[in-house]
Amino acid sequence: MSDKIYLGVDIGGTAAKLGLVSGEGSLASEVFEYPVKFDDYETPIIETVVKGVKDFMEKNSKEFSELEGIGVSATGGINSKLGIVEGSAGHIKNWKGTNIKERFEQEFGVKTAVLNDANAAALGEMWKGAAKGKENVVVMTVGTGVGGGIIVDSKILLGRKGFAGEIGHIPVNVEGEGCSCGNTGCIEHYGSTSALVRNVKKAVISGEITGIKEEEVDGRLIFKEVEAGNKAVIKYVDEWINYISAALVGLVHTFNPEMVILGGGVSKQKKLFVDKVRDKVLNGVMDNFAQDLRVEAAELRNDAGIIGAVKFVIDA
Numbered sequence: 001m002s003d004k005i006y007l008g009v010d011i012g013g014t015a016a017k018l019g020l021v022s023g024e025g026s027l028a029s030e031v032f033e034y035p036v037k038f039d040d041y042e043t044p045i046i047e048t049v050v051k052g053v054k055d056f057m058e059k060n061s062k063e064f065s066e067l068e069g070i071g072v073s074a075t076g077g078i079n080s081k082l083g084i085v086e087g088s089a090g091h092i093k094n095w096k097g098t099n100i101k102e103r104f105e106q107e108f109g110v111k112t113a114v115l116n117d118a119n120a121a122a123l124g125e126m127w128k129g130a131a132k133g134k135e136n137v138v139v140m141t142v143g144t145g146v147g148g149g150i151i152v153d154s155k156i157l158l159g160r161k162g163f164a165g166e167i168g169h170i171p172v173n174v175e176g177e178g179c180s181c182g183n184t185g186c187i188e189h190y191g192s193t194s195a196l197v198r199n200v201k202k203a204v205i206s207g208e209i210t211g212i213k214e215e216e217v218d219g220r221l222i223f224k225e226v227e228a229g230n231k232a233v234i235k236y237v238d239e240w241i242n243y244i245s246a247a248l249v250g251l252v253h254t255f256n257p258e259m260v261i262l263g264g265g266v267s268k269q270k271k272l273f274v275d276k277v278r279d280k281v282l283n284g285v286m287d288n289f290a291q292d293l294r295v296e297a298a299e300l301r302n303d304a305g306i307i308g309a310v311k312f313v314i315d316a
């Protein structure tokens with residue numbers, strides 16, 4: 001057992017979560033949350049987070065000199081070679097261009113490494129979650145969007161700058177509808193939970209699905225209807241699962257993983273989601289890829305980013 005202690009910081013669009021993590025990857029403190037959106041980002045997130053880190057250290061009676069490193073998981077397109085927010089962060093003001101690494105190292109005097117939140121979550125799952133001990137893993141997170149991370153030989157795949165693993169923008173329907181990224185037919189547009197909700201709502205409006213109200217349609221209701229055997233809803237869920245599985249089949253053929261991890265709220269649906277995706281993926285890939293391939297739900301939930309970011313700074 002090492003006595004090394006790290007700080008993990010997970011910066012999302014609504015809050016930053018902070019926790020101390022041991023060199024073995026267990027949480028060594030309570031996780032504290034600091035809201036970042038309170039004035040619609042007029043106060044830049046980085047200022048809120050720097051203040052939060054100081055407050056957090058004080059609350060835990062820790063000196064910065066006791067930290068071996070700080071791992072930061074952050075929303076947006078992160079250049080993890082430099083620790084800078086470079087890619088679009090959508091609606092978040094005062095965020096693009098932020099040099100997180102430099103600011104943290106100047107402010108706290110502690111080695112800092114920064115990576116994209118989806119990549120951090122993937123590393124967390126490999127280190128302490130569902131893919132513990134696995135060396136080649138594809139993680140797909142299905143939620144408002146579709147995100148992910150790819151682990152190759154125990155390392156998160158970063159690409160040239162750290163943008164790799166943006167699997168939500170794999171086109172799966174080249175003649176399909178436009179995606180928020182500007183391209184056409186991305187898996188994010190067809191396989192996110194928002195896509196499923198959008199399509200079911202449309203079918204409710206058109207009268208194809210009856211017995212439910214448009215304003216009540218959300219992920220939970222959709223799965224309740226599937227459970228109850230609502231055939232019209234099942235059709236849409238099957239179509240959605242087909243898109244997700246198609247993208248995963250492509251990823252399995254590209255990376256030959258031992259394991260595929262499904263994250264996001266919907267991964268709690270074992271029978272109606274995880275089991276179905278597993279069947280489709282195992283049937284869709286070539287036999288030699290299917291051998292011993294496991295498809296499972298993520299385990300770490302809320303702490304994956306904090307823990308994965310610390311793994312990243314340890315390896316940096």
Ligand SMILES: [Zn+2]
Nearest residue numbers: 169179181186
């Ligand atoms: Zn896209």
